[in-house]
Amino acid sequence: MFKHLLVPTDGSALSGEAARMAVGVAKAFDAKITGIHVIPEFHLLTYDTEMLADTPNEYVRHARKHAERYLAFVEQIATDAAVLCETTWVVSDHPYQAIIHAAQERHCDLIVMASHGRRGVQGLLIGSETQKVLTHSNIPVLVYRSQ
Template sequence: MFQHLLLPVDGSPLSEAAFKKALGFAHDIRARVTVLRVIPDFHVYTYQVEMLGDTRERFAREATKSAGEYLATLAAEADAADVSCDTVSRIHDHPYEVIIQTARDKDCDLIVMASHGRRGLQGILIGSETNKVLTHSTIPVLVYR
């Protein structure tokens, strides 16, 4: 059945709950996992660009380091659950695009992710990354709510 699961995480409690459930599922079906953390890109709106200097590079360095540390703790959890785990972090403004592309690049056959359940006007205006993945992915998506 499923052999390789992509587990996008964002650090929220719901995302971590989905990660833990997906680990149990992966263990039961003897699948391996790739855990993905998408970091929002750095944006600054100012007319004094010279004051920013190396801010973008510093942001990328610190965000990548922080994501690496977070992913290392999740990889350790996967190891403790006897699940083969790979980790990936990317900086991008549109997480759903990176989720789908990473699933393709890594030959994942299932994406398991949390639903953040935006409702009402916020859901209409902002949408959710989960909904965007569901809309655009050709790879099956399992949503944990």
């Protein structure tokens, strides 16, 4: 049924649990997975130049290091389960768009991602990337929620 799953990760424990579930689904369907992490673009807003701590190059280096660590986790659990896995990271201020684009570009037939369950004012202010993926994707989305 499913042959290629896209597994977005933000490095949280919940996205790690979703990745474990995705690996289980992939194993059951003899599918492969692609882990993805979306890095926000570098922005600089300050009223005091002494507050400048990161340059764009330092930011990218730091963000890539985090992305590689998050994606290494996905790759390791896939390898442990004998599931084919590749990983990628992209830079975008709109994670949901980057996730959908990656799924389309890589011909994925399922997106498996976590939902942090933000509701009310917090959900309104922070937004839900999972909700946006659900709303805008033509590819099926399997949402993992904490027990």
